[in-house]
Amino acid sequence: MAVGHTHGSAEEVTFADIVGRAAGGARTAGQLSYAVIRECIITGLLAPGEHLRQEDLAERIGVSRIPVRTALMQLESEGLVSFHPHRGAVVRTLTVEQVREIYQLRELVEAHALRKSIARMTSARAARLRELGEVLDGPHERGTLHEQRTAFYRELYDAADNPFAVEIIEDLRNVVNRYLVGRHVAHGLRYHRELARLAARGDGDGAERVLRDYLAEYCRRVIETLADEGEPAEPAEREQV
Template sequence: MSATRSRLPEKTGSTADWIADALRSKIIQGRYKANDPLRQDILAEQLGVSKIPLREALVQLKAEGLVAFMPKRGAVVSPLSADEVQEIYTMRIALETVALEKAILRIRPADLIRARGVLEIIDGGADKTEWGDLNWEFHATLYRAARMPLLLNAIQRLHNNVLRYLIIYLDSLSAAGISQNEHWAILEACREKNVRQAISVLKRHLAKASGNLVSFLS
């Protein structure tokens, strides 16, 4: 499990993928904020790469909704409106409930142990740069049992798109405790193989996050 992404990710895969991972982490952590310019000459020098794979990485992040190309400005960190956040959470609720429903009867004891371990790390005082990775790892550990990798990838992209704002919201309004209680309730329902309860808590968990984040952005 990746506990934190405060440092640059290891250089695995293609150069463009590595650059995308590095920039994605900075955007999610809030180090690059909405509408911040992503100047290719500066980034290429900072990362020690050429502009060709850098542009490929920026195009990849554009497809994920994290980067926009603006006339006369070039690449910038894509902002999200309250309406877009609401739409993303509507999509997340639809996709994640399907993933959990398909997964819950296939979740192994080892998956439950891993998910519990992630929650215990969060309870132990993970900071906000760690929280994003840990939050995703908890949900993904449960959803992977569905054996639907395309669905999981779609969910992760939506998750990453709002996480940069959610981390700020949780940090500023001290809402992380409520979110964590819901995580434990989801895990308990999965342990009991209670599909209806697990989906009910997950829907409430995502709907609450959507409403709070929309209010925060508004």
């Protein structure tokens, strides 16, 4: 198992780094194993299609094989891991059909969250949103983009009052993003400033139009990127996420 494959990520996070962070709280061996393996998959440290050897994972995490096996079964139920005859557990791949479905779901959930957030927009949130939009569409310092993007969307969708919707949105985003570590799919897309401006002034129709256009374009780029990189595409019926 080639742990450490990050598709050229700007921030070289190691398996040991993730274990160290996850071990910081009071966790059982099973909780620790689940947290470590899940983060490694989501961040791309464990790449799509990669074989997950239980012995290797257990040694690196510092636990026995039993909690690792339990964690892998839980991750299978979440759509992050597949078990194959004679191969064992592997990190799941993503099909074109699944990418399209994910972005259809994102449109539905994010349009709903956007409308609900705009209806309760405050002057303080509007100002913060404009500020974050300017930052995202401007030049970035190395390693800051993920945090800035997360802050923007949590403000846009009013995470404080819509935590469940925001959690769903972030989960859907993470399903795709783990395949795109180090790949600049959004390069040249500058829409945050305009989306923030429309949302801040209460223009729900305009903001939703910008959001849907962006998601459609991003979906197209994701499909092209995965195809160009030669990501394995297993039959859709075996890859229900």
